[in-house]
Amino acid sequence: MNPQDMHTTPELNHLTLGFVPLLDAALLVIAREQGFFSEQGVEVSLSRENAWSTLRDKVAAGLLDGAQMLSPMPLAMSLGLERAPCDALAPITLSRNGNAIVLSEPLCQQSGAAMGSDPADSARAVGAWLGKHSGPHRPRLAMVYPFSCQHYLLREWLSLGGIDPDRDVELIVLPPPRMVAALSEGQIDGFCAGEPWGSLAAHQGVGQLVASGAQLWPDHPEKVLGVTRSWAHHYPATLAALIRALVAASDWLADSPENRHQALEWLALPPYLDRSVSHLDTLPLDVTPIHQRLFGPGILRPDVDAMGRIAEQLDRSLRHLDRALDIPTLHECYAPVHFDAAMHQ
Template sequence: MGTNDAATPPPERERVTLGFIPLLDAVLLVVAREKGLFADQGLDVNLSRENAWSTLRDKLAAGLLDGAHLLAPLPLAMSLGLGRAPCDTLAPATLSRNGNALVLSTALCERSGAAFDDDPAASARALAAWLAASPRQRRPRLAMVYPYSCQHFLLRDWLACGGLAPERDLDLVALPPPRMVAALREGQIDGFCVGEPWGSLAQHDGVGRIVASGAQLWPEHPEKVLGVTRPWAHRYPGTLAALLRALQAASDWLAESPAHRRQARDWLALPPYLDRSVSHLETLPLAEAPIHQRLFGGDLLCPDLAALGRIADAVASQAGQPLNRKTLEACYTPVHYQAALHR
């Protein structure tokens, strides 16, 4: 067994399975496993790669996973029963901020003149002007990853900057992140909003161009969280605390040096994780323009209720139902993190 603070109970179970989607912001889970930080806390953690958020959601709710790397809005949507039967879900840690790219196909960028600009509205206005002036055989089709996701909300906000409404001007579809680049290449979609590395991969491969980023539209928004069901958290408080300590250690380790971030990129490139989808990256690109992804620093892992409020408002708007503050606080309470790390 590994180290444990006497003020918190030891892990109630040694073997834990955590689900993840192949994205750069699963890196804290990967680092904690590959560097032995989970093992230091007395945990034998298996990381289960899933390709769709709906699959991850359902496996977590069914108890097939102990926890998961989740979209920040998903614990709230699950608790409210949006998209499936209600499942009381918590997000005791934030795993990343920012990290999303809005991408249009290279052909659409060339036709419309949409390009990346310091003002994200510029590319949206260019697209809108082209749509208004150009006859088309079909409406453009843009993809996001899940209805209750920051990617969906960011995409709608970006389109609104150009006066575009999805229901009127184009079609929105949901696709798993690993499918985005291939779907763009094959002409099934004309653009997407997704987390890294898929946006930069589309640009590297020449099939798409980044025209805006989530960091421009919602600066420092929480993007991914650790998710567990409330019954699981109540049954295994010591195990949850051990997970949180290991993830904090992974974040601290990433912050220590560029060499650690290069090593993290190499771990992500292993076949069980992101494999060849990160081969275009020389290192783990953190806090770099235009994505400005943040995977460590300060109290990143501690749930930030103020920052999550905007996400909660977007969930409520999408669902067409009001949301009270108590529901938000119940899903994203920082008490588990604070207890585990004594902060």
């Protein structure tokens, strides 16, 4: 018996999901290439989007059925931050951890900042250097999206060094695929982004990792599958099929090192991450200091409590707008109800 015969037939038999070229798009790529989506009765096309704002707007407009999203994005969309409100949900977590804070080689050499067991050490080194070299040029640091773990992690790391993110440095937004080139060309002095961009900067000799998201916020939800609430309401069986396929992809990835090598080969295909992963010999999962987690007990099931630090940061953004975080919306965005229904938990 086919797996789809055991469940309600998906309302849609073909759909398109968006992704941004990062290692934690892996479960979407595996589910397509290994046939887990097909086994659940849906044919999925994956659409590469280089900017998170483009991906967000395409999901909101219905041009994409859903997408890999930054974990704060469904809540930010629902609250109408930076665009008209669009109720969105995160019915499954796709990854935890995975971010790196990278500084340019010149800044590392001048400040003495280096990766260590305590991320505060590198932040203090930069803070001390800034205290002695204040001038018209503030270091320019990039993050991927205003409402992102990358932004919040970067601000928290800076604060550990006594650096005011709004006064002592310039924070800008860049798409993840632009980070390494911008660092190499001197347009930025550092960035916070997901893999493989941090390790690629180090491999090319244009930057050094000085801290990781796993050090600052251990096991934080990083990427999720995002869909609009309306889409989830109209296509519940299709959503359940997607969730089961992604869980199967995670289980397959956990099964053997050979599978992880195969996953890296798929990620290296031109439609996905292409040459940006050519420096990797293997898919570096749960390796120090990044600790990217795509499988394991409880990794994929949505967890409102795990969103606590992210919710605090969003609440801070809202208070600047004389608003407060809507707790019922937070719980609706990250409730495990769809995941549990799909997995019969």
